[in-house]
Amino acid sequence: MGTLFNARMLADVLRGRGDIPPVHTALTARWAESVRDSTIRGQNETQVEGDFKGRILEAVLGYASFGSDRPQTVKAKVAIGTGIVDLALGRFDGPAPVVLAPFELKGARTVDLDAPMPGRRITPVQQAWQYAVAAPGVRWVLVSNMCEIRLYAFGEGLQSYERFDLARLDTPEDYHKLVLLLSAENLLGGATEALLDRSRAVEKEITERLYGDYTGLRTILIEAVDVATGRADKVAAIGTAQKVLDRVLFVAFAEDTGLLPPRSLAQAHGHRNPYDPRPIWRNFQALFRAIDSGSAALNIPRYNGGLFRPDPAVDALDLPDAICDGFMTLGAYDFGTEVSVTVLGHIFEQSVTDVERLLSRPAASSRRRRKRPAPPAAVSATASSIRRTISPASSWRARSAPISTRCSAPPWRAMPRRATRPTTRR
Incomplete structure (x- = not known):
């Protein structure tokens, strides 16, 4: 699988960004430690989804829920096509809400985002792409198991994505990469797309x-x-x-x-x-x-x-x-x-x-x-x-060696699967 952004270009952009802001230091440290020591795997999936939305998306990345003093940019449980996506990122205050990025969430016990889900014939990644295909105007596709986040660009297909290792969220390099590419200001405002064009x-x-x-x-x-x-x-x-x-x-x-x-x-x-x-x-x-x-x-x-x-x-x-x-x-x-x-x-x-x-x-x-x-x-x-x-x-x-080995796919599961373009369920 290829990376979405050229690594050298990204390193040049991120150079000199400094330490993690004090307001985010404790929050990012707690989340990263829960991934490293695998305690996140023992948590209730629904509760962790709420924590992820509140702490990572809203507190760190600046997305706003309904009722905040800013325009709403994140919405939970949004109907798209014949399904309901866990989160949607976009603009929801106007008369015609726009979903720019469906965001499918899985619990930390889902160690392999490329493996078919139990009782189903599709993977979490393919599920997220089904929502993307069914929603007009989508520019990005996101998937997470609370241990990693993947960012796909709609026009680039499934073969290339940018990966964010949440076990390293407390390191300045990984924190600034996450904010640079996934913050509400950049992802929804066009800066991330401009970086992709540059890449x-x-x-x-x-x-x-x-x-x-x-x-x-x-x-x-x-x-x-x-x-x-x-x-x-x-x-x-x-x-x-x-x-x-x-x-x-x-x-x-x-x-x-x-x-x-x-x-x-x-x-x-x-x-x-x-x-x-x-x-x-x-x-x-x-x-x-x-x-x-x-x-x-x-x-x-x-x-x-x-x-x-x-x-x-x-x-x-x-x-x-x-x-x-x-x-x-x-x-x-x-x-x-x-x-x-x-x-x-x-x-x-x-x-x-x-x-x-x-x-x-x-x-x-x-x-x-x-x-x-x-x-x-x-x-x-x-x-x-x-x-x-x-x-x-x-x-x-x-x-095979991304985050905590307890939260990622074991090496014997690491052979690539043939990726097919997902289709919407009729």
Whole structure:
């Protein structure tokens, strides 16, 4: 799952915000501690919903209920479509109330917001989206289990959301992020949407810059593979080069996001044995094997997602050191804060399109092309292997160590589910 806002941009906006205001210090500390020690799980769900509305939404985020001295911006138990959403954020004082953000609440015992609810076929997230689809004018979708809050943008779908860890609500960084994005003033007044527009622009620029480096390296790599294989089959060279490149990109992502040891690419590139000199490419091949099978010596878990599975064409390659030097271009990007999973997904998807185009060129004879799957099938198989490797890995990182482990989904529940666009119940 991708984050809704670019992490580096958000950090820049939040820099220098200072401590939590004294008026909110005790309140945020109590809520965060109840999540960390799991006492919140023992509370009555209905009572906690009221506390959440009063303490978090109204006291901290500035929403106003009916009867306050300000225009009403939060309303409980609002009928939308055929259901009733727990909370609605919007403008409710005028003749035509407007719901800008349905907010579905679950108790802290609901540890996995992506798991189907008991006796139902939908998840809490999908339930919230049903309300969003049924209410005209919705801009945001929110879901919470009192331990975390998720913010979705209506136009971005279910795959990207911003997560707020309420176990860390008493830290200035997390407090200010919550207020910046979810306060009544910003969420309803347009500042949050302006930040999302800014984030989209940043992501677009990063995507274009990274993809420029990625495609440049691919062109050089295809030629190197073609030469290394005696120019026997250009179509096969394209597929082999693409797999090598996608492996390198995965390592660059994984080493910056805690999925692989830091500087894995740099260490593979820089390792030398003066007593037994060998090409740098051999180090990268060993790294790829370790990712597929796992390596206790290198502190690398076993991913075995398909992308790193043994491949005779890749295993037989001999690539010059100059090509391996180019791998470090991708390693120079910061995939922890600069390049999001969303950007990475765009890179992979565009790569599939580009490879289809390369494979469809008339350079390869029709006789050769009949000997292998049609280009779209071959490319789809490669893309699927990438997703099998990177999606579970990134999802596990995002969801296995968030808040208190007693209040979040256990690691064995952390594999992603296929997200489908929710539909309103008729």
